[in-house]
Amino acid sequence: MQRITMREAISQALWEEMERDPDVFIMGEEVGVWGGSYAVTRGFYDHFGSERVRDTPISEATIVGAAIGAALTGLRPVAELMTINFAFSAFEHIVNQAAKLHYMFAGQMVLPMVIRTVSGGGRQLAATHSQTPDVIFAHFPGLKVVAPGTPEDAKGLLKTSIRSNDPILFIESATLYQMRGEVPEGEILTPIGKSRVQRQGKDVTIVTYSKMLEISLKAADQLAQEGIEVEIVDLRTLRPLDMEPVIASFKKTNRAVIVEEGWRSYGVGAEVASRIYEEAFDYLDAPVQRVAQKEVPLPYNRTLEQLALPQVEDVIRAVKEVV
Amino acid sequence: MAQVVNMPKLGFDMAEGTLVRWVINEGENVAKGAILAEIETDKATVEVESAYSGVLYRQLVTQGTVVPINDPIAVIAEPGETVDLEALIPKVAEAEKPAVEGPPAPEVVERKAPAQPMPAPVTEVAPAIAAPVLASPLARSMASDLGIDLRLVQGTGPGGRITKKDIESYHAKPPAAVAAKAPSVVAAPAFVRQTRNVPLPRLRAAIGRRMAESMQQAPHFYVTHDYNVGALVERRKEINALLSEDDKLSLNDFVVRAAALALLEFPNLNASLDLKNNSLIYHGEINIGVAVAVENGLLTVVSRNTDQKTVHQISSELKVMVARAREGKVRSEDIEGSTFTVSNMGMYDVDQFTAIINPPEAAILAVGSAMQVPVVADGEVRIGTRMKATLSVDHRISDGAEGARFLQALAKYIEEPLRLLI
Numbered sequence: 148m149q150r151i152t153m154r155e156a157i158s159q160a161l162w163e164e165m166e167r168d169p170d171v172f173i174m175g176e177e178v179g180v181w182g183g184s185y186a187v188t189r190g191f192y193d194h195f196g197s198e199r200v201r202d203t204p205i206s207e208a209t210i211v212g213a214a215i216g217a218a219l220t221g222l223r224p225v226a227e228l229m230t231i232n233f234a235f236s237a238f239e240h241i242v243n244q245a246a247k248l249h250y251m252f253a254g255q256m257v258l259p260m261v262i263r264t265v266s267g268g269g270r271q272l273a274a275t276h277s278q279t280p281d282v283i284f285a286h287f288p289g290l291k292v293v294a295p296g297t298p299e300d301a302k303g304l305l306k307t308s309i310r311s312n313d314p315i316l317f318i319e320s321a322t323l324y325q326m327r328g329e330v331p332e333g334e335i336l337t338p339i340g341k342s343r344v345q346r347q348g349k350d351v352t353i354v355t356y357s358k359m360l361e362i363s364l365k366a367a368d369q370l371a372q373e374g375i376e377v378e379i380v381d382l383r384t385l386r387p388l389d390m391e392p393v394i395a396s397f398k399k400t401n402r403a404v405i406v407e408e409g410w411r412s413y414g415v416g417a418e419v420a421s422r423i424y425e426e427a428f429d430y431l432d433a434p435v436q437r438v439a440q441k442e443v444p445l446p447y448n449r450t451l452e453q454l455a456l457p458q459v460e461d462v463i464r465a466v467k468e469v470v
Numbered sequence: 471m472a473q474v475v476n477m478p479k480l481g482f483d484m485a486e487g488t489l490v491r492w493v494i495n496e497g498e499n500v501a502k503g504a505i506l507a508e509i510e511t512d513k514a515t516v517e518v519e520s521a522y523s524g525v526l527y528r529q530l531v532t533q534g535t536v537v538p539i540n541d542p543i544a545v546i547a548e549p550g551e552t553v554d555l556e557a558l559i560p561k562v563a564e565a566e567k568p569a570v571e572g573p574p575a576p577e578v579v580e581r582k583a584p585a586q587p588m589p590a591p592v593t594e595v596a597p598a599i600a601a602p603v604l605a606s607p608l609a610r611s612m613a614s615d616l617g618i619d620l621r622l623v624q625g626t627g628p629g630g631r632i633t634k635k636d637i638e639s640y641h642a643k644p645p646a647a648v649a650a651k652a653p654s655v656v657a658a659p660a661f662v663r664q665t666r667n668v669p670l671p672r673l674r675a676a677i678g679r680r681m682a683e684s685m686q687q688a689p690h691f692y693v694t695h696d697y698n699v700g701a702l703v704e705r706r707k708e709i710n711a712l713l714s715e716d717d718k719l720s721l722n723d724f725v726v727r728a729a730a731l732a733l734l735e736f737p738n739l740n741a742s743l744d745l746k747n748n749s750l751i752y753h754g755e756i757n758i759g760v761a762v763a764v765e766n767g768l769l770t771v772v773s774r775n776t777d778q779k780t781v782h783q784i785s786s787e788l789k790v791m792v793a794r795a796r797e798g799k800v801r802s803e804d805i806e807g808s809t810f811t812v813s814n815m816g817m818y819d820v821d822q823f824t825a826i827i828n829p830p831e832a833a834i835l836a837v838g839s840a841m842q843v844p845v846v847a848d849g850e851v852r853i854g855t856r857m858k859a860t861l862s863v864d865h866r867i868s869d870g871a872e873g874a875r876f877l878q879a880l881a882k883y884i885e886e887p888l889r890l891l892i
Contacts (some may be wrong), residue, residue, distance in 0.1 A: 333645050401634055429611035432634045440769070 149332055154324040156298035157263075158187050159295040159306035161225065163334075165195055168223060171309055172199040175210060175227030175263075184229050185265065187323055211262060215245050215314075218260040223309060228264040231318060232276050234284070235405040245314040246289030258311040261305070266294070267321045267358050267408055268456055274444035277452070279409035281357075282418070284316050285385035292385040293339055296360030298328035300383055303337025309341065320358040320408075342386040344396065348376035351466050352396040355406040355417050357384040359438075359457060363406050366462035375470055385415065390422050397423055401432035401468040406462055411439035435467040472547040472558055475521045477537040480802035482509050486538045487511050494526045500546055504746035512676035514769060514800045515587075522546045534604050554694050581719040592699060612637045622669055623737075636824035643667075673767040684829045689865040692824050695877035699840045700855040702887040716789075720815040722760070723785040725837055727890050729812055730756045730776035736876045738868045740809050742830040750867065759808025760788055761794045769795045770828060772808040781890055816840060822858035832867040836860045845846070857884075 151159075165171045173179075173188060173195075179202040182189030186334060192200045203210050207228055214226035216314050228234050245258055268277035285292040291313050295301040301319070310313040329363050345360060346367055355363045360381050361441040367377040382388065403423055405416035416437030423435055477487055481764040488510040494500050502523045527547035542559050580847050602622045605613070608631045613620050616637070623640045625632035670678070704722055710718040733740045733756050742751045756777045759770035771791035773784050809886055812836040813825045825836035838858040845854035859880070864872045883889050 401606075430608050432606045432608040447568050 148329050150327055152300055152324060153298045153301050153326045153328070153329055154185060154187055154321070156302040156328075156330050157305055157319065158189075159304045159330075160186065160309070162191070164309040165191075165199065167308075169199075169292055170221065171217075171225065172201065172217075173225050173227065174201040174203050174214065174230050176203055176205055178202060178227050179250060183227070185319075187324075190228075206279065207233045208240055211240040211245065214260050214262070215248070218258040218314070219248070219256055220446060222332050223261075225261045225263060225309060228262060230276055230282060230321070231264045231266040231280060233242050233468045234262070234264055234316075237259045241284065241314075241316065241339040242287045242290065243454045246287045249313075250289060250344045253360055258314045259310075259312045261311075261315045261317050262309045263305075263319065265321050268316045268440075268445045268452060269322045269358075271447055271452060273447040277445040279407075279440065280316055281385055281420055282409060282414050285388075288386075289314070290386065291315045291339060292318065292382065294320075294357040294385060296320075296323070296355075296357045297345075297382050298326065299330045299335070300337055300343075300381075302330055303335040304339060307336045307339055309314045310336070315339070318357065321360070322357055326361065330383065336381075339407075342380050342382050342384075342389040344378060344392055345381045346377065346379040348378035348400070350376045350400055350470055351378070351402045351404060352393065352400045353377055353379045353404050353406055353462070353466070354382065354393050354415075356385070356415070357408065359406045359408050362459055363456060365459045366439060366466065369459065369463060370466055375466060377466060382415070382419075388418070388422075390419070390426065393419065394423070394426050396468055397427050400432045403428050404436045404462065404465045406438040406457060406465075407440075408457060409440055410442050411437055412442060414439055433469040436468050438462050438465045472545055472551060472553040473524070474481075474528060474542045474556055475506065475518075475522075475544040475546060476540045477509070477543050478518060478802065479539040480509070480516055481513060481806055482513050484539060485636065486536050488536050489531050489533060489543060490515060491533055493517075493825075494520075496526055496529055498526050499549070500524055500526050502750075504541055510672065512672055513805060514673065514795070515595070515798055516802050517799060519801075520546065525549050527549075528555065532629050532659045533602075536630075556763060564732070568729050594667055603632065604630055606634070608634050609637050612641075616641055620651060624669075657890045661708065667885060671766040673764075673769075677767045680829060681826050684827050685740040688827050688829065690827060690862050691826075691865050691870055691873065692860050692862050693870060693873040693877055694822060694858055694860040695874075697857045697859060697881055697884045698845075699884060700886055703840060703855050705887045705891075717782075717786070719781055719785045721816060721840060721857075722812065722837065723781050723788065724887060724890055725772060725813050725835075725884065726758045726760060726776060726784055726788070727779070727781050728834070728880055729810060729835055730758050730773075731883055731890070732876055733810055734777055735879055736872065737878055738861065738872060741832050741867055743864070743866055749823045753809040755807075757807050757809045759811035760792075760833075761811060761825075762792050762811040764795050765798070769800060769805055770808055770811055771795055771800070772806065774807065811835070816857070822860055824860050825862050827862050831864075833861055833873070835880075836862065 173191065177184055178188045179192040179197060179200045188200065198340040198460055208228050210228065217224045249257055266279050266281055268279065280291060285288060293304050293308055293315055295304050303318060308317050346364060353363045363379050367379060370377050378400060380393050380396050405419045407415040416439055420435040438457045438461045440457060444456055445455055446452050479485065485532065489507055490510045491508045493505045493507055499507065500520045500523060502520055504520050505517045506520045507518050509518055524546045527545040529544050531543050545558065546674065547553050547554060604625060605620050613632065618640060620632060623632050623636050626636055627633040706719060706721060723825055737752050740753050740756055744751050755775055758773045758776040760890065762769050762771055771788060773787055778783060794800045794804060810831055811828045811834040813834060815823060816837055816839040822838040822840045823836050825834045827834050840855055840857040842853055843856050844851050861873050861877055
């Protein structure tokens with residue numbers, strides 16, 4: 148078992164898959180000579196060369212459009228968008244082309260492509276560069292949306308994503324790259340579309356993913372000192388959404404808090420809460436609580452930014468509402 | 471001008487009440503005197519009338535909430551009026567203030583003010599219905615699986631919601647002792663009726679508390695008198711022949727007036743002990759309480775200033791209050807303020823009985839049935855009509871001789887009933 152950062156885990160996944168399969172290649176802004184905006188692809192250019200580690204113009208539509216074309220011809224592109232905020236410039240290509248071509252052409256072709264991107268706030272990048280619009284992309288059938296919260300899952304899920312024949316939006320969290328975690332040595336392939344219980348408990352089920360997993364785990368530690376045992380289910384994939392471990396946990400605890408970094412309205416919390424009502428109504432012992440970002444464009448000011456983002460205290464308060 | 475409605479004090483020992491049901495919804499018109507809500511006290515479920523006309527601007531508590539007396543429960547405003555709740559009721563506004571997030575304050579005002587004056591007619595008095603049981607879906611399914619009647623479970627969740635925990639603790643209570651095994655020599659019974667352990671209804675518990683308190687604290691003594699009610703029975707018959715069916719007078723109506731008139735001469739028996747000040751309160755009014763059997767117990771409805779009313783007046787007022795009491799819709803003024811109580815079990819063929827004083831009163835009169843009995847008069851046995859009444863008196867306030875003299879004074883009215891009709 149190695150103890151590595153999220154950045155290293157993602158880097159390892161890319162490296163191993165490129166070594167394994169010559170059809171896999173990387174493209175994006177500054178991924179080559181510079182080594183990536185988050186230094187994920189440092190050293191790749193020298194090792195794999197400019198054919199397979201391609202710097203692109205500053206045009207997200209071009210990046211995604213070119214990746215779609217490459218995928219249709221049988222390559223396995225891993226396209227990087229510097230942040231998910233820039234994915235809006237490529238929205239048409241992502242949701243209307245990548246997500247639909249397989250269906251529009253009656254399954255005659257597949258799109259084995261991964262769009263890696265970075266979501267989340269907390270780094271004082273102001274309102275336009277700090278968003279967590281993950282659910283917008285998860286809304287579209289035809290696109291898989293993966294968002295790991297641990298180094299192990301980041302590595303395992305990225306490797307599986309690269310091998311998948313479906314278009315995948317792989318969302319990393321801006322503030323998790325330094326996070327360390329245990330990652331098994333050697334090949335790990337984590338199935339897409341499987342939620343996972345990250346902490347066992349009996350009193351309340353927290354449903355969360357990505358950065359908010361870290362926040363929820365901290366809240367659970369503090370709550371444990373007060374005798375409240377929280378079970379945490381990490382969704383890991385927003386589409387397809389695997390509710391089975393959530394429902395199983397909820398049937399045990401009868402109380403749920405959903406924690407997400409994005410805005411509350413129409414969010415992950417709304418979706419998961421609805422599924423709980425639909426699938427486990429008779430197990431409901433308290434109204435489901437949601438913890439989410441305040442409904443404002445994220446402020447630049449550090450204090451205000453932190454106030455707007457969900458914090459450990461918010462999670463603790465929500466849990467205490469339902470126990 | 472907006473008005474705050476507070477939890478009324480419906481009894482001298484009432485500290486809080488449960489708001490069982492809102493009769494008028496937010497945004498609906500309210501007429502002065504209309505029933506606003508139903509409130510459950512230890513004694514009864516009571517309808518609260520609105521003292522103001524206007525629009526029910528805001529219900530400040532949800533159904534099922536236990537509210538201390540004099541705490542605000544609602545705000546009534548002029549149609550279209552925008553109320554500054556914070557200024558009106560600082561405490562509530564503070565509690566309602568949104569936390570870090572939540573809707574901005576103005577939205578609250580917009581939401582509550584009806585978009586346009588509702589065409590609603592003045593709300594009619596709605597029929598009484600049992601308040602719905604508040605329970606989580608899980609609690610409901612558990613109760614159904616376990617065969618538990620949710621109405622018997624005490625909810626401890628928000629707003630009194632029954633949750634899993636409540637069902638578990640209710641279920642965990644050791645079931646009432648199962649019928650003892652029959653010894654082997656005795657044949658087993660054909661069937662065994664289940665022994666049940668059910669929670670005490672609130673009214674039953676309140677009666678128990680008050681009666682135990684009365685018996686423990688007030689040293690009772692009892693005096694019984696045998697009344698010749700031949701003339702009273704005859705007069706009543708004559709009078710009732712003149713009255714319509716639902717207007718007829720009962721013997722008790724006469725006894726109630728007789729007691730009120732007799733009390734004029736015995737202020738000690740129309741008094742209450744003020745233990746705090748070591749003094750005696752002589753009540754200015756003579757208000758006769760009449761015990762009424764209701765489901766799960768009894769209530770005392772109160773005839774006010776009984777000494778100043780005709781038997782007919784007394785009778786018709788009591789009829790209305792008794793009917794309300796039996797329907798569980800008694801009003802606070804129906805049951806408060808008695809200074810002396812009459813308990814009549816004449817309709818149950820009772821020779822005589824003793825009653826427990828209704829604190830803080832000084833005495834209670836227990837009236838038996840009017841019966842035809844052999845009586846000796848002028849050295850002969852004849853058929854007479856007699857009725858026994860037993861006075862229970864608090865010995866801290868009065869003594870046996872006074873009790874006996876009161877019963878004699880009562881005889882003056884009961885045995886010469888024309889005095890009651892003057």
